[in-house]
Structures are given as C-alpha cells and as structure tokens.
Amino acid sequence: MLVALLTTVATWAQVSFKADVPTIVALGQPFRIEFSVDAEPERDSFKAPEFAGFDVLAGPSVSTGHSVQFINGKKSASYSCTYTYVLMPTEAGKYTIGAATVTVEDKRYTTEPQRIEVIAEKESERPQQGSGKAHGSTSAESRISKDDILLRLKVSDTDVYKGEAIRASLVLYTRVSIADVSDINIPSFDGFWSQDLSFDNAPSREEYNGRIYETHKITELLLSPQQSGRITIPAATMSVRTPVEVQSNRGFDPFFGGRQIHYVTKNLSSKPVTIDVKEFPQGAPRSFKGAVGDFRISSSMPNSEIECNSADQLELTISGSGNLKFITAPKLSLPDSFEVYDTKIVDNIKASASGTSGSITYTYPFVARSAGEFTIAPIEFSFFDPATGEYNSLRTEPFTIMVEDDGSSVTQSVVGNYTNYGSTMRQLDRDIRYIHIGLLPDVAGSVVIFSPIYWLVVVVLVAIFVVLYILLRKRIRDNRNIVARRMKRADKVAIQRLRMAERSMGEGNRHAFYEEMLRAMWGYISDKFNIPQSNLTKETIREELFRRGVAMAVAEEFCEIISRSEEAQYAPSTDGEMGVVYADAIDVISKIEDVVKH
C-alpha cells in the first residue's frame, strides 16, 4: 500500500505534458503540432484543442514509446506518448492554440496555450522545387537566391547614451539547408567595450521581410559605447556552402542517381550598423563619474568603537545593472586625524543579455590617530539612468565613530604628523562665512551727522535745557527763601519754647520744663540748619555746628545741656538746677546765633 502510494507520488512528480508548436508558419504550408506526455495516459482521455483558423490535414496520430534502462544497477523507465497533428493555415494572422488536456492516473493535465503567427509569404524568386531544368554548377548557383541566406547583425538599440550597454548578435538566416560555414569574420567594435555572452545556439524560426527563415546565432556580444557620436559597426562576413540538387545532364534514369548534389559557396556580408551615442545631458551632479545604469548603494562599518591607532574599515557596496566595470570608487572624506590607505575593490559582475549586473564592494581601510568622537560624512554616488534620462544621486548614512584613547596616543600621536587634541586646536580649513539670513534690510538711512535733523535735535536739546534751567532755578530760589524764613524763625521759636519752659519752672513742674527745654533745643537746630528732626542725633548736631564755624566748646556745651535735660527729666533733682539749665541754654543759643548769621 505504502509502496503503491510512493510510486504514485513518484509518477505524479514526473508527469509533464507539453505542446510543441512553431511560433511562426507560412500561409499555405502545412506544419506539425505535437502534444507529448511522458506517462501512460488513460485511454481516450486526450482532448485536443480547437484549431480555429487551420485545416486539420492529418491526426491525431498517436505514437507511444517505452524504454527501460539499467544504469549501475538502477532501473529507470521512461514512457512517452505523442499526439501529432498536421495543420494547414487558412488565413494570415495571429492565433492561439488552446490547451489540450489529458488524464494520467485520475489526474488531469493541460498544456499552456501557444501563440502562433501565420504570415503570407512573399512570392519567392526561387524557382519551384522540382520544376527546375537547370544544369551544372552555374545553374545550381542561380537556384540559390540572395534572399535565401542572409547574415544580419542585430542590435538591441541604435540610440543609446554613452556607457549604456546594448546587445549585438550576429545571426545567420537561411531558407535552405547548409553544409558548412567558414571564414567567419566578426568586425572590430571600435568605440565600444565588448564582452562575449553565452547564448543558446539551437536554431529557431523567425520571420524577416515577409519570409520565414531558420536562424542560427553565430555570436552574441554586449557592447557599451565609450564615446559619444555616430559609431558605425562595419560589416561581418562569412562563407556558406549549401547543397543543391540538380538534374544530371548525363540523361541517366533518375532512379539511378540521375540527380546530383552540387555545393554552392555563398559569401555573405551583413549590413553595417550605425549606433547614435548620446552624450550625457547637462546638469550632472558633482559626484557623477560616468556610472550608467540603475544602482543601489549600501555601506557598513563593522566597528563603530575603536581604539586609538588601531585600524578600521568602511565598506561600500554598489549593486545593480549598468557599466559596473567602469565605476570609479566614490571618494570617502575622513576627518583629518584619520590615515587612509588604498581602497580594496572586490567585484562580482555577470554579463547577461540585458547588460552587466552584479555588485562591487569597496573597502576603505583607515587608522584613527587621535581619540574623540568623529562623524564620517556620507559617501555620495551618482549615476545616470538611461531609462528615465535623469541623474540619480545616492548617499549613504553618516557614521559616527568613537575613537577611544588607549593611553599611547600621546607618544604615538607624533607619528604621521598628527597632534592629539590635548594640544591646541588646529585650523583645518577656512571658508567664507555664511550669508546673512533674515528680513530684507531697509534702505540705508540718509546721513545723520550735521544733517538738518541733527541740528534740529541739537536746537531742541538746548531749548529744553534752557527751559528746564529757568524753571528749576526759580523753584530752587523759592525753596531757598522758605529755608531762610524758617531760619529766621528758628531763634524766635526757640525763645517761645524757652518761655514756656520758664512758665513750667515757675509752676514747679519739672517734667514739663525739661520736655519744653528739649523740644526747644532740638527744634532750634532742625529749623536753623534745615535738617529734619528725625535725622538729628547729638553727634550730627556736633558735626553740623562745627561745620558752620561754631567753636568746639560751644557745641559741646549745647550737647551737654541736651544730655542734662534728658537725664533730669525723670531723675529727682534739686529745684535750683532748672534755673541753671535755663540760663545756660539761653547763653548757648545766643553764642550760636552770634556765629551763624543769616
């Protein structure tokens, strides 16, 4: 059971059902279509598609084959079953042969629908086969017309940009059988960088100038133009020998070899091809160095933290398709204290029919000579994309690298003329300072100095000065008068107070007497010298009197009377003392009045 299942699986895995249909056929010429399956189909399970637009001349004819092989003791069996139809196109045009189905072990398989083109061939100049009455080799030659064998150099594009790769293939087109070819002369592709491509050399069918040919690729190359302008690829040449059957002129019975085979040698030459190579358009970015195609870049730095004086590297990979071989390494700008070594280049480039593609990896090794944190500026790479006709610029991410001080940087930093940052900072480069951004400055004002406005301001200032001076002076004068009046009043007030004290003395009221005495003394000084009472102390009185030219002794006496009055106000004292204090006070005030006169 299990084995049976396994076999089934194995069988399923192997089954393939394919349709073999020519892609191009000529109107009025029968052709074959084959559907082949490599397993035994169930009886009558094959269903052919509709052959709309074609007459079925024959078919389906079924042929089966079965073979068993033993190789190194292993058995391998193969089975094939082919259904063949012979069809005749009835009308020119494009048709699709639909899917055929077949059932193998309860499973249905279908073929892919196949496209087929029917073309009405031009009337050939070649005489009809069999009706030829030509004799000899000259007539044999004439039976091969120049349209029967052609050599063509096919290029994928004739209008390209510099550096844009094109595919060129040298193809032999033939409608007759060929015995051999010789003297293949492939032209020199001056102005191009060429590269051989591997190609499939199986013959195929192709329509050209309204006729169907069998084509054989002779060589296929990838060309990338290295200069702009019109470049002409010269003709390729080759010789071909074809067998031609001719009627024997000896009159033998055709059955005994009355037909002879003549070999006709044809020298073929392809038409020269002109390629228009366009120069790159204006406006190339600064980092553009001739890369053409479609690329991507990536960069990596294995270590972002290194020790001083140790090596590190940055890798940049450019991948994509285009003229990778001609890309120059993009410039890496490193901080000044980094020592840079030669860039290593590893490429992995494949050439294919659509151009070269692959990747190039640039490795930039460097040694950091001084410690610190550094930023490695992004690498810029620009290329020209011929598909869009535009330049593209790619930038890598900036890297930050931390260089740690290993302690040796002081001694080693002398090496290579690099100073470590312990010494003064070095001016690395200079450039002009940046423009001033901001709002548009106003129109520069007119000249101020000695202008009418200037003089006007001066005049106004002087006028203000004069007005202020006059006003203030008047007020000061008035103030002075008030002071003078108060001074005049000073001794009068003092005398009034003294009288009141005298009255208190007569009544024997000690407290009231001394209070009036003190008020008279303080009030006198305050009014006389225009000093507020709150600012007065004995010390200031002494100073003020001295400043006004009163004798030191008198000032002392004045202060002493104040002291005595203050003490006596609350202390028990003899009655006779009041009269002494009163007399002394009058004496002192009159002495002061003598000196300070107003």
Place this chain on the structure above:
Amino acid sequence: MKRIYNIISVVVVFATLLLPSKLMAADAKTTAEVCWSEGIAAYEAKEYSEAVRCFEQVAELGYTSADLYYNLANSYFKLGEQHAEEGNRKFSGGELGRAVLNYHRALREDPALEDARYNLELAVDYTNDTEPLPESFIVTLWRGARDTATSNSWAIASLVLFGLMLGLIIFYLLSNNIALRKLSFFAALLLFVGFIFSTTFALSSRSDVEHDNRAVVICSDTTPVHASPESGSKVIRQPSQGVTVRALREHGEWSEISFADGEKGWIRSSKLEKI
C-alpha cells in the same frame, strides 16, 4: 499748556522729516522682498548664479544695505569657486573681483560688519594684491575705534551724549550739594569729550565714504597696468581681479591708479569698478 503744544509741534516736524526716507513704492518693496528671499533660498540650494541674479536685482531696486552687499559678495565668491568643480579655473568669470567689490561696499555701509571683514580678507588671499604701506599706530587705533560703528550710529551717539551732558550741566548749576556738583561737573566734562569724539568719528567716517576713490579691478584673470595712458607703453604690473586700488584721475579711456604699496600706473577704465 503752551509748552505741551510746542512739544507736539516739534514731534510732528520730526516725523515729517524722517518719513520720506521710509516711504517707498509699495510694489517695489514687495518685489525686493521676494527677490531677497529667493536669493537666500538659491544660496542655500547652492544655486549661486541664481543667488547672484536675485541679490543684484534687489540692489538695482535701490537697496544699499550692508547685508545685501555682503550676501551678494558671498554669492559671487561661491559661484567662482563652483567653476573649479566643473573643471574650469576658479573665478574664471571675474567673480573674485565682484566679491571683493561687494565686500568693500558692505563695509562702506557698515564698517562694523565683522563677517564682511573676515570674508574680504579671505577673498583677497586669492588675489595678487600687494602689502599696503605700513600705517602709523595712531591711525590704526583711530580707525579701529571709529569703525566699530557706522557714521549714523556715531551721530546718534553724539546727540545722546550731548543731551546727557546738558542734563548734567543743569544738575551742576542747580545743585546745593557740593559733592554732587563736583561729580556732575566731571561727568559732564567726560560726556563732552565723548560727544566731541563721536561727532568726529561720524564726520570722519562720512567724509571717508564721500571721498572714497577706491576701486576694484574687475576682469576674468589679470589685466595689464601701463606706465602711461597708451597701450604701447610699458606694462608695469599685472594685477589680478579683486585687487583694490585708488583711482586718481581719468584720461580718455584710461584711469590713473595707485596700488596699496604706492606704485602708480594707468589701467583701462573699463577694468575698474568704483566702490
């Protein structure tokens, strides 16, 4: 009441005197503002030829500020540098001369514009200008002090100082206190000295601008300077673009110039642009 009326009338007179300089055709102002911001944007995008065009247009509209000349000079300088990246010679379009010229103009408008001084020094390094004759220490000192501000700033300062001085004189005349009077007297004296200096600076700065006969050599590379105003005469020097000279007099198509080191010669007037 009458005094207040007087003050108001003075203010009105002031305003009418100041106004005309502020008044400009409104559309010209917006055009200039648009050009100005376009110029800055172009500079930021490293489109220096566009930046030059925009700033030149603002200048044509009558704007003469230091910042404008400074930005214009920077744009010329960067444009000239860009030639090198395109494979041509640096400053092959005569940009260096234009840059030097406009830095000088910026400094004429504002002698205190430090950035312009710095950039001018850098630009002059690319020329083959000679070392100037040594200046006396006092002249250097005088000029250094004077060029810390514009003529107008000095004029305004002189007015302020004058006003303050008058105020202090009032104080001096009317104060009772002897100490205060002494203080105000000396302060007023100091202010008077300051007033004299600032007025002199303003005047000197102004007269330097008015009598400025400096010119800058504008050419794509170098241009010959002849011994006499005829092309057949001996070529005595070959100054590069951006060399600053003094234009002394003109004779036909020729101008007599003197170099910084005192050497005189004749140059075609078309190769000179006055600052």
